[in-house]
Amino acid sequence: MRSIIFHILLLLLLSCSGSEKKAKLKQVSSLEEVPQGENFKIFLEDFSKIEEFQLSRIKFPLSDCDYPGDEDSNCIYWTKEDWKQVILIDTTHTPTTIRTIYDNFSLKMENSGERVVAFEATETNVCAYYYFKLQSEQWFLIKRVVCAD
Structure with a gap:
């Protein structure tokens, strides 16, 4: 029992x-x-490898700001004609650079239609942030911020 x-x-x-x-x-x-729309990792590969695709997925004029730390940011605005293709997928596998993909502009992890691809060099104040936004179920680069000592 x-x-x-x-x-x-x-x-x-x-x-x-x-x-x-x-x-x-x-x-x-x-x-x-993830919000409905295209897969961000696949989008990022295409964005990095195909120049025409990249140009079609940038909201021009694109804000590009230098953030020197405690000073005010200096911003320029890229036109489609002046833009140079960027590769945002890691092809070097350099251990001194850390690439992180945040899923919103606050750089916190939560469900949103935003992504930030961040490149941060260790032991220096060198970094680059690429801000993407999901619009009509497609990803678009809407802003870039670069910081350096």
């Missing part, structure tokens, strides 16, 4: 912990959901 009660309690405990795990998994997956 005791073994039957033990097995019933064990089954109850396992079923409760299983549903708790499912609830946690559901919570995590809802945080990782």
Whole structure:
């Protein structure tokens, strides 16, 4: 009789912990959901490799600001004719440069239609931030910020 009660309690405990795990998994997956639209990583590869595609996915005139630290930013605005193609996928695998993709302009991780591709050099104040926004289910570069000592 005791073994039957033990097995019933064990089954109850396992079923409760299983549903708790499912609830946690559901919570995590809802945080990782992306807004509807094209896959950002695939977009970023095409953006980096195909010059015509890149030009079609930049909102011109593009704001390009130097952020020297504690001083005011100096901004210029790129036109389509003056823009030089940039490659935002890591082809060097240099350990001194860290590339991070944030999913909003606040540089925090949350579900949004925004991405920031950040290149930050370790032990220096050299960085570049590329701001993308999802518009009509397509990604567009809308701003760039560069900082240096």
